[in-house]
Amino acid sequence: MTRVLITGLGPVSSIGIGAAAFESGLRAGHCGIRPIGSFDTTGFPRVLGGEVQVFDAGSILSRIEPEEWGRSSQFAAAAARLAARDAGLQWERIDPERVSVVIGTTSGEAKVTEMFAQQLVGGGFEGVDPDIARRLPADRLSSAVSAELDAHGESMTIATACSASNYALGYAYDLIVSGEADVVFSGGADSVCRWAHAGFLRLGAVAERTCSPFDRDRTGMVTAEGGSMLVLEKAELARARGAVPYAEFLGYASNCDATHMVMPNASSIADCISAAHETAGVKTGDVDYVCAHGTGTPANDVTEAQALYEAFGGDVPPVSSIKSMLGHTMGAASGFGAIASALAIARGFLPPTIGWSTPDPEMAWLDPIPNRHRQAPVRVAQNNGFAFGGNNAIVMLGAAS
Amino acid sequence: MTNVEDRKTELRELVAEVLEIEPDELTDHGDFVEDYDGDSLRAIELLARIERKYKIEIPQQELATMRDFDAVYAVTAGYAGWRS
Amino acid sequence: MTAVAITGAGVLSAAGRAPAELAAALSGTATPECDPGEPGLGVPGFDTRAELGRKGTSFFDRRTALAVVACRAALEDAGIDLATADRKRVGIVLGTSAGSVKSSVEYAVETFTQDRPHMVNPGLFPTTVMNCAAGQAAIWFGLRGVNATLAGGPLALVSVLRYGANLLSTGQADVLLAGVVDELTPHAAWLARTTGLPASTQPGEGGAVFTLSAARREAAPDAEILGVALGFAPEFGDRPAALGRCVRRALASAATVGADRAGDVTTVSMRSTADERQDRAMWRAVCRAAEEAGARKPESLTTRRHAGDCGAATAALDLAALIGRHRASGDLDGRLTVLAAHSPEGAVGAAVVRGWSRGPDQG
Structure with a gap:
């Protein structure tokens, strides 16, 4: 059986750009959540977002021109370039046909959609810049990455909303195991936009002052953005070139609640967790850390906790939500979770849930790794991703033996 | 002037639309969740449509009481300043 | 890859609602005109409530309703x-x-036109995500298996076939509803016309969903997916060659799973663009790869003249029409078709399909 290693990380996030900065951000419990600046928030009763405020795509990208691409594509391509550098790939020894790209997203080029709407309001279809039509398709996210890397293998964009990165990572893993690819760049990207903020706000899901997952008094999530990318590499090739892997990709599972478009379902998630453990060949007792979906909404966190309790038979390892620091980066979110999990395994620490103060009696047993990271060996980490449409996907990572 | 019955008819149509039933299936005291398969998303949807139609704002806390047609009418009338 | 069986097709289009109707439309000479005032060739008379009833459908956009109806027809x-x-x-x-561009754009429009920007419609928020149709279809039919949405643009169908084949070969599902469906709205029509439709092509609507399962000897499928290969060519000039390589890889895969006469490639489906020169180069590359395997001058199959250009769903209608043709004539048994696709950014892909006349309708 072919094994798959994670040999490079490329986070473009509000708490750090690049693996080292992101790791320091996680360890320090930095908060990237601020009042939104990328659109006019006049009239919105809540205004927090997790924007990547200092993002200069041109300083990171080597091949593509940032102005040719939308913000989400830029996030994806910049994250991929960082991940490629981090992996130290020797491009001259790699067949570009064997390098594939699989990117997850919720809203694709959400800012292009926003501009489309704004121009439509201003002057009807005649008033809309024709270039918007070219920029709107969501498959451009993976195309931007393939073009930036000069990767000639398959290039796919998976649009399963907020678990899309985990779907992408799972498919990336299968591409290597089935012999279709040697190296796959996989993760996700999304951009903060006016209409998604409005939508979550109208659902009553947006946090008032802080995002405090698993806290009794949590008030909701915060929309956020960024690009998350991991390099998955066929183990024997990674070993042959002397790469130092962060972690091994052990397996994944996905399923669908098929009950409600927005309300998560604990028993379905529990099924997904058990299936992920089974395909990864791990037992519940092997899991040392759960990187939660943990949006900070009352409904998600209690449902996720119930599912964990059920799947782990009550003996749940420490669970944290990095969304307490980043906000909810949508399609990039489970990619960031996978990066955090890989770092947890490689460096031996548990990322914290910040902004946490009061246990929720509905999950009093839960250890959210409150406010400060914890030094601890992590052999196996579980990365949860749930989404609108009931699209659950869970990725299991382990120490590279 | 719009009278109470006209307003109730209009509001009943709006609530029925959200619950995906015919207006005459909606009784004054039938529980949205128990009797008409309502859920939290439909509750927020109802609130949003009422706010938009009558140009009013109703705090989300009111959702807890808006469980049947009578209660919805009372809350809406209160915020819209309708005299009954 | 292991072969995948197509055991049924659900079709929605201006040119018919069944594989047979599509195939018949293709062999006819009549080309439909769209009604004045309409943005293009919609699915005639399609109405969500009339098709699916009131319960459970009030938060469906048109794309979602079309997808659910196509899934039902496929089953x-x-x-x-x-x-x-x-x-x-x-x-x-x-x-x-x-996804539904109308749904997401109109949602954003509301944030500019309502009294306060967040006075949007909460129930419709899920229509703004691209996986709305797949998620709602799962709820409608109670399907708790893998549920995925792929943003493939022109490569949507070949991507779906590729992804679906992986799910089946890794044992993640026994049966898949797999396809591409798109709506016709003023927004979709604007996008289609702005990105460039060939002359005389109208924006269309609909698509097809297929039931897929792992191919087994004893079964008599409509068609089999024998190979799918995808790739990417950043440089414009390299794209025909890259597409040719995909066709060769897909044909090589077909040979390993039992198509011993790859020379039987008789048909090619490839959506043309506004760039005729590039289209010709792509077409030559596909034919050259097929001819290397022994094919003689494959013919082009396209539903666009009759069903309009359905964007990402166009290739799905082509495959449905192909199934209709095979069902109608045993003479075509075992013949291969190449579904080829390319995107403006450089993604390329090809699938090799073998058709049979002994579909479920034929007993």
Whole structure:
């Protein structure tokens, strides 16, 4: 059986750009959540977002021109370039046909959609810049990455909303195991936009002052953005070139609640967790850390906790939500979770849930790794991703033996 | 002037639309969740449509009481300043 | 890859609602005109409530309703009774370009036109995500298996076939509802016309969903997916060669799973663009790869003249029409078709399909 290693990380996030900065951000419990600046928030009763405020795509990208691409594509391509550098790939020894790209997203080029709407309001279809039509398709996210890397293998964009990165990572893993690819760049990207903020706000899901997952008094999530990318590499090739892997990709599972478009379902998630453990060949007792979906909404966190309790038979390892620091980066979110999990395994620490103060009696047993990271060996980490449409996907990572 | 019955008819149509039933299936005291398969998303949807139609704002806390047609009418009338 | 069987097809289009109707439209000479005032060739008379009723559909956008109806038609066509199926083993894989552009753009419009920017419609928020149709279809049919949405644009169908084949070969599902469906709205029509339709092509609507399962000897499928290969060519000039390589890889895969006469490639489906020169180069590259394997001058199959250009869903209608043709004539048994696709950014892909006349309708 072919094994798959994670040999490079490329986070473009509000708490750090690049693996080292992101790791320091996680360890320090930095908060990237601020009042939104990328659109006019006049009239919105809540205004927090997790924007990547200092993002200069041109300083990171080597091949593509940032102005040719939308913000989400830029996030994806910049994250991929960082991940490629981090992996130290020797491009001259790699067949570009064997390098594939699989990117997850919720809203694709959400800012292009926003501009489309704004121009439509201003002057009807005649008033809309024709270039918007070219920029709107969501498959451009993976195309931007393939073009930036000069990767000639398959290039796919998976649009399963907020678990899309985990779907992408799972498919990336299968591409290597089935012999279709040697190296796959996989993760996700999304951009903060006016209409998604409005939508979550109208659902009553947006946090008032802080995002405090698993806290009794949590008030909701915060929309956020960024690009998350991991390099998955066929183990024997990674070993042959002397790469130092962060972690091994052990397996994944996905399923669908098929009950409600927005309300998560604990028993379905529990099924997904058990299936992920089974395909990864791990037992519940092997899991040392759960990187939660943990949006900070009352409904998600209690449902996720119930599912964990059920799947782990009550003996749940420490669970944290990095969304307490980043906000909810949508399609990039489970990619960031996978990066955090890989770092947890490689460096031996548990990322914290910040902004946490009061246990929720509905999950009093839960250890959210409150406010400060914890030094601890992590052999196996579980990365949860749930989404609108009931699209659950869970990725299991382990120490590279 | 719009009278109470006209307003109730209009509001009943709006609530029925959200619950995906015919207006005459909606009784004054039938529980949205128990009797008409309502859920939290439909509750927020109802609130949003009422706010938009009558140009009013109703705090989300009111959702807890808006469980049947009578209660919805009372809350809406209160915020819209309708005299009954 | 292992072969995948197509056991049924659900079709929606201006040119018909069944594979046979599509195939018949293709062999006819009549080309439909769209009604004045309409943005293009819609699915005639399609109305969400008339098709699906009131319950459970008030938060459906048109794309979602079309997808659910196409899934239902595919299940019926394949004779699959979900009452006896293990619904955790039945999944859905739908392709798209950007979901319902009307739904997301109009949602954003509301933030500019309402009294306060967040006075948007909460129930419709899920229609703004690209996986709305797949998620709602899962709820409608109670399907708890893998549920995926792929943003493939022109490559949506070949991506869905590729992804679906992986799910089946890795044992993640027993049966998949897989396809591409798109709506016709003023927004979709604007996008189609702005990105460039060939002369005389109207924006269209609809698509097709297929029931897929791992191919087994004893079964008599409509068609089999024998190979799918995808790639990417950043440089414009390299794209025909890259597409040719995909065709060769897909044909090589077909040879390993039992198509011993790859020379039987008789048909090619490839959506043309506004760039005729590049289209010709792409067409030559596909034909050259097929001819190397022994094919003689494959013919082009396209539903666009009759069903309009359905964007990402166009290739799905082509495949449905192909199935209709095979069902109608045993003479075509075992013949191969190449579904080829390319995107403006450089993604390329090809699938090799073998058709049969002994579909479920034929007993």
